[in-house]
Amino acid sequence: MSMLVLTLIFIYNFLVVFQQQAGAVTVVKGSKCDYFQGSWVADKTYPLYNVSSCPFIEREFNCQNNGRPDQLYLHYRWQPHACNLQRFDGRDFLEKMRGKSIMFVGDSLSRNQWNSLVCLIHSAVPSAKYTTSLLGDVATLTFTEYGVKVMRDRNVFLVDLVREKIGNVLILDSVEQSSKLWNGIDVVVFNTWHWWNRRGPTQPWDYIRVGNKVYKDMDRLVAFGIALNTWANWMNTKFDPSKSKAFFQGISPSHYNGTEWGEPKAKTCKGQTQPILGPTYPGGMPPALGVLKKAIAKITRPITLLDITNLSLLRKDGHPSIYGLTGAQGMDCSHWCLAGVPDTWNQIFYNYL
Ligand SMILES: *[C@@H]1O[C@H](CO)[C@@H](O)[C@H](O)[C@H]1NC(C)=O
Numbered sequence: 001m002s003m004l005v006l007t008l009i010f011i012y013n014f015l016v017v018f019q020q021q022a023g024a025v026t027v028v029k030g031s032k033c034d035y036f037q038g039s040w041v042a043d044k045t046y047p048l049y050n051v052s053s054c055p056f057i058e059r060e061f062n063c064q065n066n067g068r069p070d071q072l073y074l075h076y077r078w079q080p081h082a083c084n085l086q087r088f089d090g091r092d093f094l095e096k097m098r099g100k101s102i103m104f105v106g107d108s109l110s111r112n113q114w115n116s117l118v119c120l121i122h123s124a125v126p127s128a129k130y131t132t133s134l135l136g137d138v139a140t141l142t143f144t145e146y147g148v149k150v151m152r153d154r155n156v157f158l159v160d161l162v163r164e165k166i167g168n169v170l171i172l173d174s175v176e177q178s179s180k181l182w183n184g185i186d187v188v189v190f191n192t193w194h195w196w197n198r199r200g201p202t203q204p205w206d207y208i209r210v211g212n213k214v215y216k217d218m219d220r221l222v223a224f225g226i227a228l229n230t231w232a233n234w235m236n237t238k239f240d241p242s243k244s245k246a247f248f249q250g251i252s253p254s255h256y257n258g259t260e261w262g263e264p265k266a267k268t269c270k271g272q273t274q275p276i277l278g279p280t281y282p283g284g285m286p287p288a289l290g291v292l293k294k295a296i297a298k299i300t301r302p303i304t305l306l307d308i309t310n311l312s313l314l315r316k317d318g319h320p321s322i323y324g325l326t327g328a329q330g331m332d333c334s335h336w337c338l339a340g341v342p343d344t345w346n347q348i349f350y351n352y353l
């Protein structure tokens with residue numbers, strides 16, 4: 001190699017390092033930026049919308065209205081290490097999606113993200129006309145001038161849950177019923193996890209079936225893995241990537257155990273007013289994430305994992321706690337206040353579209 005080339009390489013490396021130190025980072029050509037590695041920084045220009053002006057906000061996520069006294073948690077922005085995220089632009093989102101449908105399929109965390117997205121859009125175009133409809137498990141909000149449909153399909157397991165003679169049966173190797181609603185949608189954002197650990201009166205199934213074997217119960221993480229493989233197989237054989245784009249929301253973490261973040265006395269997220277600053281959560285990763293990543297690795301068609309676990313783990317301050325649906329009787333450290341963390345999930349989603 002000539003001296004000139006070596007010198008150029010040196011200068012180039014120096015510039016990259018210098019830029020990183022200066023905080024004015026641009027994506028190095030040819031290297032993809034990882035949106036999911038970063039940290040939270042204080043930013044007074046956040047939140048991205050005033051939730052009291054959002055006509056779609058569900059009471060459950062409207063922490064300020066439910067009496068949450070602190071506001072610091074509203075003013076943080078996610079900053080990836082290696083690049084900047086484009087700020088969410090609702091008008092641009094509608095233009096890009098003109099005539100298209102977006103569907104969030106999953107549990108109430110999908111609803112949380114759906115609710116964030118429609119508030120983000122509405123705040124950019126508050127006068128845009130819309131219609132709403134509810135058909136079975138599918139709620140649709142249509143921004144009529146743009147023909148953009150933002151839908152949610154409540155489906156907590158992705159695989160089929162059917163009523164049979166013996167009771168409600170969760171069929172781990174079938175998505176035949178569930179998937180009927182997913183075809184023909186332009187952008188689908190899947191999610192499942194939180195209901196796999198339900199027991200007692202809120203567990204919606206009586207039996208689990210795989211092939212011709214019926215079980216009264218089984219290891220929940222194993223069941224989750226089998227179901228995800230069934231869904232992955234559907235993705236590989238029935239999903240049409242020439243017509244649709246697929247995302248997976250990732251595993252949204254809960255904060256019920258302060259030992260994880262170095263506060264052993266904290267038994268819940270109540271009273272947490274600040275995120276963990278810096279890039280690392282002291283506690284471990286939810287085991288479901290490994291299972292999910294294995295299943296996604298088997299998918300041969302394009303799909304984007306919104307790998308939101310780490311960035312959300314840092315937000316022990318982002319949950320409703322007693323300012324959610326059930327008020328002081330409940331303790332919600334699973335869902336997220338809006339405005340809040342799901343706005344960042346949507347900002348990253350927007351950066352991928
Ligand atoms: C998330 O955190 C874990 C543990 O700190 C780390 O190994 C992993 O690389 C992180 N993933 C991302 C996408 O930042």
Ligand SMILES: *[C@@H]1O[C@H](CO)[C@@H](O)[C@H](O)[C@H]1NC(C)=O
Nearest residue numbers: 047049050051052053054071
């Ligand atoms: C949000 O809107 C409400 C009602 O329009 C208003 O009272 C409040 O001051 C606004 N909050 C902020 C932070 O702008």
Ligand SMILES: *[C@@H]1O[C@H](CO)[C@@H](O)[C@H](O)[C@H]1NC(C)=O
Nearest residue numbers: 256257258259260261283284
């Ligand atoms: C909280 O987390 C710590 C560390 O991971 C663990 O040892 C402990 O058993 C957990 N406590 C509960 C109540 O789950």
